Amino acid sequence: MKKLTEQEIQSKLEQLEGWEYKDDALDTSFQFENFKEAFSVMVRIAFEAEAQQHHPEWCNVYNELQISLSTHDADGVTEKDFKLAHSIEQIVDSGE
Template sequence: MSKLSEGEIQNRLKELDGWEYKEDAIHTSFEFENFKEAFSVMVRIAFEAEAQQHHPEWRNVYNELTISLSTHDTGGVTEKDFKLARTIEEIVDAG
């Protein structure tokens, strides 16, 4: 999988609401009703990430979830990151 250019990344980010590109990764954050809801979404994301063999860097504090995606093997953002980002969006939207 090849690393995407900054132009390609910015173009693809137009399809994702609330995501931004910085420091060779795409980032977003979500706020949920409570910790239980945040953790439930994290579990669903974890199963999908494992199925895609691509794992997020994330941080959870109470009802907030912050996610960063980057393909470490290439040192930047690839299509794998956007595939997982779209999956994450679907999971969060399904709430």
């Protein structure tokens, strides 16, 4: 998978509200009503990530979920990251 240029990344980020490009990764965070809701969404994301064979770096503290996506084999952001980011958005939106 080809690493995207910063210009390509910035252009694609226009389709993802709340995501930003930093430290060679796509980053975002979500806040939920409580820990149970945050963890439930994490489980749904985990199943989708496994299906796509692309796994996020993430951190959960109580009701907040922080996610970072990059393709380690490409040493940066690829189409794979954007595909998973869009899937994550659909999962989060369906749970609210």
